[in-house]
Amino acid sequence: MGDTSGGVTLEGAVVDMPAPRISERPVRAANGFVMLGMASLVALAGIALLIVAIAMLAAGAGQGGLWLLLAACLLIIIGTVLFFGLTAVAPGEARVVQLLGRYVGTLRTPGFQWVNPITVRRRVSTRIRNHETEVTKVNEADGNPIQIATVVVWQVQDTAQALFEVDDFVEFVAIQAETAVRHIAGSYPYDSHGEPRLSLRDNADEINERLSTEIAARVASAGVRIIESRIVHLAYAPEIAHAMLRRQQAGAVVAARQRIVEGAVGMVEMALEKLAEHEVVELDEERKAAMVSNLLVVLVGDRDTQPVVNTGTLYQ
Numbered sequence: 001m002g003d004t005s006g007g008v009t010l011e012g013a014v015v016d017m018p019a020p021r022i023s024e025r026p027v028r029a030a031n032g033f034v035m036l037g038m039a040s041l042v043a044l045a046g047i048a049l050l051i052v053a054i055a056m057l058a059a060g061a062g063q064g065g066l067w068l069l070l071a072a073c074l075l076i077i078i079g080t081v082l083f084f085g086l087t088a089v090a091p092g093e094a095r096v097v098q099l100l101g102r103y104v105g106t107l108r109t110p111g112f113q114w115v116n117p118i119t120v121r122r123r124v125s126t127r128i129r130n131h132e133t134e135v136t137k138v139n140e141a142d143g144n145p146i147q148i149a150t151v152v153v154w155q156v157q158d159t160a161q162a163l164f165e166v167d168d169f170v171e172f173v174a175i176q177a178e179t180a181v182r183h184i185a186g187s188y189p190y191d192s193h194g195e196p197r198l199s200l201r202d203n204a205d206e207i208n209e210r211l212s213t214e215i216a217a218r219v220a221s222a223g224v225r226i227i228e229s230r231i232v233h234l235a236y237a238p239e240i241a242h243a244m245l246r247r248q249q250a251g252a253v254v255a256a257r258q259r260i261v262e263g264a265v266g267m268v269e270m271a272l273e274k275l276a277e278h279e280v281v282e283l284d285e286e287r288k289a290a291m292v293s294n295l296l297v298v299l300v301g302d303r304d305t306q307p308v309v310n311t312g313t314l315y316q
């Protein structure tokens with residue numbers, strides 16, 4: 001996978017993404033239920049004092065009632081502010097905490113927790129996600145237009161980098177995945193045509209591995225981990241699909257004919273050896289040539305042969 005501190009070399013191309021300037025760290029948090037009880041007690045105490053202060057002011061307590069009223073309002077404000085620090089974290093998500101624009105840390109532990117109430121908590125999903133690229137038309141290494149689409153399985157690994165290193169990490173992954181697909185598709189031929197080289201169709205595992213490596217190198221700065229990427233659609237473009245199909249069929253026919261000829265020659269050799277071994281008939285070179293010709297016609301021909309009865313000699 002990609003290195004977050006430098007470039008990654010891929011088939012002569014270098015993916016040189018900038019190193020991240022920030023990394024995720026945990027934030028201190030208190031038990032949410034304890035802080036909920038404490039905030040409730042402070043708020044209730046403030047309400048009780050407020051009632052007492054109002055009663056004292058009504059009875060003409062004067063300055064003492066005013067101080068008690070001020071203390072009650074202060075307790076109610078403190079209790080209300082404490083409520084704003086309560087945070088619920090669901091499984092498969094994290095909360096990135098910021099204080100006055102500064103990154104403080106990340107809450108990853110699921111449950112009911114409490115943090116500084118004047119902080120901003122941004123939700124980031126850490127679940128595994130799928131991204132399927134659209135069917136893209138590109139030119140492969142031999143210059144033939146092809147259609148290709150992939151599925152990329154990814155997950156946010158560093159929430160701080162995902163939020164602060166790029167504008168939109170979801171869109172960033174989508175664009176970088178499409179860029180890597182175009183680069184990989186243009187670096188290899190669709191079919192090797194019997195040559196000793198990697199091709200998109202014949203070496204799917206190797207191509208998928210290289211695709212995953214390149215995408216990982218491109219998105220590492222955004223705190224994203226690539227779990228897997230796999231080509232799910234691969235075909236020639238419609239304008240050349242028929243011609244390429246005929247080429248593949250011709251190659252298959254040639255390969256089949258070659259196999260048939262090899263088998264026919266072996267059968268002829270075996271027939272001649274058996275005839276000579278059992279001394280069924282003694283054949284000179286001309287008769288052997290005629291038998292070889294007849295056997296090859298029967299074995300190699302793609303149509304049923306018609307028997308011909310020779311009423312003369314072998315030489316007529």
